[in-house]
Amino acid sequence: MFKFKRNQKSLVFTLVFLLVFSFASFIFAADTGEVHITILGTADLHGHIMNYDYYGIRTYTQGFAIVSTMVKEVREENPNTLLIDAGDLIQGTPLTYYYGKMMKPDKDYPMTYIMGIMNYTAGTVGNHEFNYGLDTLQKVIDTAKFPILSANVVKESDGSLVFTPYTIVDVEGVKVGILGLTTQSCTASDIRGLKILHPVETAEKYVKILKEEENCNLIIITAHFGLDPDKRAGNYARPIAQDVVGVDGILTGHDHSTIDVEEMGPTGYTVPILMPYKWGRALARFDFYLKNIDGKWVVERDKTEQQIYDFKKDPVEPDEEILMAGKKYHEATLEYTGTIIGTTTADFKEGYSDEIKGISQGKLQDTPLINLVNQFQLKYAKADISLAAEFAATANIKKGDITINDISSIYIYENYLFGIRITGAELKKLLEYEVRFYRQLKDGDATVAFDDSIPGYNYDMFKGVSFDIDLSKPAPQNADELASGKQFRIFNLKKMGNRLMMM
Structure with a gap:
């Protein structure tokens, strides 16, 4: 009986203490009039849950299990932390192929299930989200405990939105608007019946809505495209930062690069832009400080900070909670890939x-x-x-x-x-384009050199033709030079020993 009473008193005391402490914290926040909000971002996870390489059969420092360790550490530092993703979640590893193509998503789809455990605030539709068809994508979205956003994907028939365009989160009275945008660089057969609107124009429309109609104090764009304008790649992050009024930060993806830049916006303040590489090998971090001025929350621009955690440079241990949560999906994938x-x-x-x-x-x-x-x-x-x-x-x-x-x-x-039909002349142009990968040889060069600006996956190996490459000559510098018909590097182009006609 005594024990029960003592516990009862302890419980009452604990509740009173918590209420007083919470009230004191509220008074402190009200007195300072400042709120610190951290926004963490991932991009291009491509099915990497575990810190495991299904191809090299080894563990390594990437995946949700690694990211989660840092997310928990940051949340300990600042409870006002949101976690968002910039797309390309559901395709890219044997795990996502097995659960997206062979099994089809159910209520416990691996990626969204793990993201739910990690308490993601929002995600974005990337181009690879469409790879398994719209029905599969919708099932994946239905399993998520958080919104997966895109404001610029519409139905071709009537222009209506396919996905939720934005979400709004209240953080200690600060309204944070998160807008999702998708690259226009999608495989045409994957998006039949859909149209992807211009990201800059869409951003202008919805940022204005978030600012003027939703009264958001902080606006973040999570965008599945890269930095600089490129029709082929559909990159628009820099133009959005430069031209769209009201954007406070942009999380980007798609290019599988590490980007940490600031861009001067149209109203005289810099907009931070971050891209956290790929596969959970890095984590983006924005820190915003907002001050309450005359009842309105205003971003203190001089205090805004940004950084990228690089887990290759600074490794962290995987989160055991995520390893355990992903174990059943991982083991089922290993059984499938071992077939x-x-x-x-x-x-x-x-x-x-x-x-x-x-x-x-x-x-x-x-x-x-x-x-x-x-x-x-x-x-x-x-x-x-x-x-x-x-x-x-x-x-x-x-x-x-x-x-x-x-x-x-x-x-x-x-x-x-x-399979496509091309002429001999078109084949020669293709080859000239391919061998840009090799740098021009100069006097004294001992060996072949390669142009680091051209990704290795843009260089193809051919079968069925033979040709010689003269690396002492320059490569075509642009499409106009390539179309000119000038002789560059390729000569003796033959198929089955016969010289091809350049027609």
Whole structure:
């Protein structure tokens, strides 16, 4: 009886203490008139939950399990922390293929389930969200405990919105508006019946709504596109920061890059823009301070901070809670990818050059694996010529049984095989475009050099034609030069030993 009474008193005391403490905290916030809001952002997770490489069969420092550790640390530092994502969640690993294509999403779809545990505030629709079809995407969205946003994807038939355009969160009386935007660079067959509106025009429309109609004090855009204008890639973050009045920060994705810049906005203050690389290898952080002036919350621009946590440079331990939550999905994926689908009597191996540091052997000479890919493409496209990029320089199919994982390691993103008709002249232009990858040789150069500004996946290996490359000559610098018909680097272009007509 005594014990019960003592616990009862303790409980009353605890409740009183909490109420007093909470009230004191409220008075303190009211006295200072300032609120500190941290916004954390991820992008291009592409199905990476665990700190595990399904292709290299190893653990490494990336994925939700790694991100979650830092998110928890920041929330300890500042409870007023929101977590948002900039898209490309549901495609990109064997895990997302298995649950998106083979199993179809259910109420516990892996990515949104884990994000729910991590308490995400909002996500964004990326171009790869459309890869498994609109029905699958809608099922994924239905499983989420947070809104997945896009203000510029509409139905082609009537212009109505397909997704929720924005969400608003109250943080200690501050209204935070979060607007989602999607790149226009989407595979046409994936978005049949839909239209993706211009991101800058859409941002202007909805930021004005958030500011004037919703009375938001802080406006963040989470955008699945990169920094600089590019029609092909659909990048518009910089123009939005420069031209759209009322934007306070932009989280970007799509380009799989690390971007940490500020851009001068149209009303004289800088807008922070962050892109946290890919696959959960980094985490973006914005810190905003708002002061209550005459009953209105105003951003203190001189206090705004931004940074990116790079987990390769500064590793953290994975969050055990996320590892445990993702275990059943991970183990089911491993069982699927271990399925044997064939055998081989020899090794098919890629690798890096011994002569040129950082350059794969496939970009210098024929390799068995790229030859194998091109042979299959020739067969199934019923083509005369095949070209394929070396997406994984470390891919290796060993002699013996072939598993789904072996095939996945060659080309991590499932894609489409196309056959198109081209002329000899068009083929030559294509080859001239491809070999821009090589830098022009200068007197005294001992070996081949490569243009670092051109991604390796934009260089293809060909089968069915032969040609010579003269690296002493410059590459075409733009589309006009390429279309001019001038002789650049490619000569002796032949198919089956016969010179091709340039018509």
